[in-house]
Structure formats: structure tokens, C-alpha cells
Amino acid sequence: MAEPNHMSLELPGAQNGAHPSSENGTAPALPDEGRRYAQIIGWGYAVPEKVITNQDLEQIVETSDEWIRTRTGIEERRVAADPKETTATLATTAARRALEVADLHPSKLDLIICSTSSPEHIFPSTASIVQDAIGAVNAGAFDLSAACSGFVYALSMARGHILAGDAEYVLVLGAETLSRVVDWTDRNTCVLFGDGAGAVLIAASQVPGGIIATELGSDGSGADLLTIPAGGSAMPASLETVSSGNHFIKMDGKAVFRFATRVMADATKSVLERAGLTPEDVDLVIPHQANLRIVQNSVLKQLKVPEDKVFVNLQKYGNTSTASIPIALCEAIQAGKVKPGDKLVFVGFGAGLTWAACAIQWSVPTEAAATDWWKNTRRQAGYQAAAARSMWRRAVRWVYHVWPTDPESGALPGDEGIKEPETAVNGVRHSEE
Numbered sequence: 001m002a003e004p005n006h007m008s009l010e011l012p013g014a015q016n017g018a019h020p021s022s023e024n025g026t027a028p029a030l031p032d033e034g035r036r037y038a039q040i041i042g043w044g045y046a047v048p049e050k051v052i053t054n055q056d057l058e059q060i061v062e063t064s065d066e067w068i069r070t071r072t073g074i075e076e077r078r079v080a081a082d083p084k085e086t087t088a089t090l091a092t093t094a095a096r097r098a099l100e101v102a103d104l105h106p107s108k109l110d111l112i113i114c115s116t117s118s119p120e121h122i123f124p125s126t127a128s129i130v131q132d133a134i135g136a137v138n139a140g141a142f143d144l145s146a147a148c149s150g151f152v153y154a155l156s157m158a159r160g161h162i163l164a165g166d167a168e169y170v171l172v173l174g175a176e177t178l179s180r181v182v183d184w185t186d187r188n189t190c191v192l193f194g195d196g197a198g199a200v201l202i203a204a205s206q207v208p209g210g211i212i213a214t215e216l217g218s219d220g221s222g223a224d225l226l227t228i229p230a231g232g233s234a235m236p237a238s239l240e241t242v243s244s245g246n247h248f249i250k251m252d253g254k255a256v257f258r259f260a261t262r263v264m265a266d267a268t269k270s271v272l273e274r275a276g277l278t279p280e281d282v283d284l285v286i287p288h289q290a291n292l293r294i295v296q297n298s299v300l301k302q303l304k305v306p307e308d309k310v311f312v313n314l315q316k317y318g319n320t321s322t323a324s325i326p327i328a329l330c331e332a333i334q335a336g337k338v339k340p341g342d343k344l345v346f347v348g349f350g351a352g353l354t355w356a357a358c359a360i361q362w363s364v365p366t367e368a369a370a371t372d373w374w375k376n377t378r379r380q381a382g383y384q385a386a387a388a389r390s391m392w393r394r395a396v397r398w399v400y401h402v403w404p405t406d407p408e409s410g411a412l413p414g415d416e417g418i419k420e421p422e423t424a425v426n427g428v429r430h431s432e433e
């Protein structure tokens with residue numbers, strides 16, 4: 001973690017050091033020197049190339065384009081068809097894009113939080129795999145499990161670390177390859193989900209705004225309504241669990257639907273209250289992209305937020321679970337729907353059962369920066385260096401493994417030549433003081 005006294009006075013990025021603006025988007029906001037704020041300064045997303053349309057699904061299960069569109073709003077989704085494309089590779093691409101927008105070197109990151117329900121493994125964390133791939137040599141890393149609400153949970157964790165002075169830069173990832181845990185013979189679930197990843201970079205700042213309030217909730221009495229029953233300690237993997245399909249998503253859709261429409265509205269109301277705002281103050285709501293009817297019955301009908309203030313892109317990607325809000329944020333930015341001074345709400349629900357909302361006052365410019373060939377080349381070289389560093393460390397461990405060690409000290413002959421760097425061992429920065 002970074003030392004707390006390195007607080008940034010100005011926001012780096014977005015778009016190469018541009019200054020954050022005030023509420024009306026004209027004059028720069030003045031730094032509030034006594035306080036810390038958690039500002040979003042970078043964003044990026046990645047989705048697989050392979051598109052699966054509703055018509056494609058008609059060939060797999062007994063369903064129809066008409067049923068899927070009218071009951072969910074989904075038209076197509078992306079699926080990681082290439083086995084080499086995983087939750088970590090999608091997250092890595094999204095992370096690199098977010099770092100690029102913020103123009104921040106990965107070594108500056110203090111913490112990486114990856115929210116996912118389809119991690120690479122039970123352990124190690126997907127966050128650690130991304131940390132290695134991007135060369136974030138000074139960052140701690142962990143995964144967070146709160147299903148589709150996870151991205152907003154992770155934003156809340158990031159904000160907490162920053163406000164406590166424990167971190168200056170936190171990378172928050174929401175990444176899924178749910179296509180790997182969907183039962184492609186179950187029409188109740190396989191038509192709903194898609195793969196993808198989104199990332200945002202949060203920075204400590206003295207500029208007022210950023211993530212101003214969060215609201216998290218859980219009701220574990222509904223744990224069985226949406227679950228992957230097997231593969232954990234309650235039902236370890238066995239021939240029987242595999243043959244009975246218990247490693248796939250099981251869902252009571254109707255019950256989840258009822259829960260979702262209630263908590264999306266309630267969580268939004270609560271977070272706005274905490275932020276001292278009303279629904280009329282909100283410029284854009286980015287809801288979890290699960291089902292158009294859930295969005296209509298909650299945010300639009302109950303809170304009376306007008307349609308043009310609610311961003312929806314689920315028709316293209318389906319429900320990408322925890323990745324849906326950051327992907328939608330990136331597309332809202334691309335569509336020119338986010339500008340400095342805007343008040344945003346992110347709100348999600350998911351397995352657990354869980355729900356989460358956060359209120360944000362956006363503070364950085366969102367226009368795309370001109371491509372800088374030199375910086376881009378340097379960045380690519382940095383990622384090659386990160387890959388080389390990772391290989392070197394694996395090679396060193398292999399040598400330790402095959403070479404007979406001194407039983408007293410565990411040292412290898414000629415150890416000095418292959419010592420790991422003192423400043424960043426296993427991602428933990430060692431203080432010089």
C-alpha cells in the first residue's frame with residue numbers, strides 16, 4: 001500500500017492530466033486540502049469477439065427470438081469461444097485500457113480488486129493473475145465475490161482504502177466468463193448471460209466529488225435462489241456432482257425478478273439519501289444490465305427517472321453479471337452521456353442475495369485523447385517487460401525446486417545471483433523506513 005502522505009493534489013488523467021471541472025462543467029473545482037476523495041480517472045472494457053444471437057440459441061434450446069426479446073430485452077450476447085480467452089485475459093485487456101485513459105503506469109497501483117463469479121480458479125485470485133500480466137509490481141490483489149452486485153461492492157472497498165489513506169490508486173475490475181458455468185441445455189438460464197470485463201481506475205484526490213456515497217446489502221436467506229451448488233466446501237466436486245450438472249448456474253428466475261425490482265429502487269433511494277440528492281438531481285443511472293423489464297419496473301416506474309437518464313446496453317451483451325455496470329459506463333462515456341459535474345448512480349443486484357448502489361459526482365473530462373504513438377509503444381514494451389519478468393520469476397522458482405538446497409538456510413548455491421528484488425516481493429511493497 002502507498003504511504004498516506006503522497007496524496008495527489010490534482011487528478012492525473014483522464015486524458016493526460018486534464019483538470020477536473022466544477023459542477024457546471026466550466027471552471028475547475030477547487031481542491032479541498034483537508035480531505036480525500038475517491039475519483040474515477042480511467043475506464044476500459046473488453047468483450048469476446050464471438051456473438052451469439054437469439055436466433056443462434058433457437059438452434060440449441062427450445063426458445064425463440066420473440067420470447068427472449070419480450071421477456072428480457074436481450075438480442076445477442078458475447079461468448080468466450082476461444083479456450084484461451086478467460087476471465088483474467090478479458091480483465092487484463094480492460095485494465096490496460098483503463099490505465100491508458102488515465103495515463104498511469106501500472107507500478108503506481110496500490111491495490112487491484114477483481115469482482116467475479118467465474119474466477120480463473122478458486123485460488124489463486126484472478127486479481128493476482130491480472131496484477132502479474134499488467135506488471136503492477138507494487139499492488140496488493142484480491143477477488144471479491146458478491147455476484148452481479150460485486151462491481152459496486154468493489155468500488156465501495158476501493159473508496160474505503162482511499163479515504164483511509166491506505167491507497168492512492170486502486171484498480172477495480174468486474175470480469176466474467178459465465179458461459180463456462182452456464183448449462184447450455186437449460187433455456188431458463190442460458191439465454192440470459194454473456195461474457196465480458198470492465199475496469200475503472202480510482203485515484204485519491206483533494207478535488208471534491210468522485211464516489212460520494214455507497215449502499216450495500218445482503219439477504220442470505222435467498223442464497224438458494226441463484227447458485228452454483230457444487231465445487232465449494234458444501235458440495236465438493238465428484239463424479240456425481242459433475243454428472244448431475246451441479247457445477248452449472250441454477251436459478252429461480254421469478255423469485256429473483258421480484259427481489260430485483262424491489263431492491264434496485266430501494267437501494268437507489270437509500271444511496272441518494274446518503275449523498276443528499278433526489279432522483280431529480282441524477283443525470284444518469286447505470287443499472288445492472290440483467291433484464292429490461294427489471295429496469296423498467298424499478299428505476300423507471302418506481303423512481304420515475306426518465307428513460308433518457310437511464311443507460312441500457314443489455315440488448316447487445318445480455319447479463320454480463322459484475323461486468324455489466326463498468327461495460328455500460330464505458331459505452332455511456334463513448335456515447336457522450338457522461339460529463340464533468342454529472343451525478344451518476346450505479347445500482348445492481350445479484351446472487352447472495354445481494355444488492356449495491358453508489359452515487360458519483362463525475363469530475364474528469366471524458367473526451368478521447370489523441371493517440372500518442374510514442375506513449376503507446378512504451379506501454380506495449382512495458383507489458384512485454386512484465387511478461388518477461390513473470391517468466392524470469394517462474395524460472396528462478398524452478399531452479400530453487402530442482403537444485404538441492406542447504407537444509408539449514410534453504411539457500412541455493414550461488415543464491416545471490418538470482419535473488420528476487422527487495423522492493424517488491426510477491427506484490428508487497430517493503431517500506432525503506
Ligand code: ACO
Nearest residue numbers: 063067071147148187188191253254256257290291350351
Ligand atoms: N424460451 C422460451 N420459454 C421459456 C424460456 C426461454 N428461454 N425460459 C423460460 N421459458 C418458459 C418457462 O418455462 C415458462 O413456461 P411455463 O409457463 O410453461 O412453465 C414460461 O416461459 C414463463 O416463465 P416465467 O418464469 O414466468 O418467465 P418470466 O417472465 O419470469 O421471465 C426470466 C423469466 C427472464 C428468467 C425472469 O424471471 C428474470 O429475468 N428473472 C431475473 C433473472 C436474473 O436477472 N438473474 C440474474 C441475477 S444476477 C446474478 O447474480 C448472476
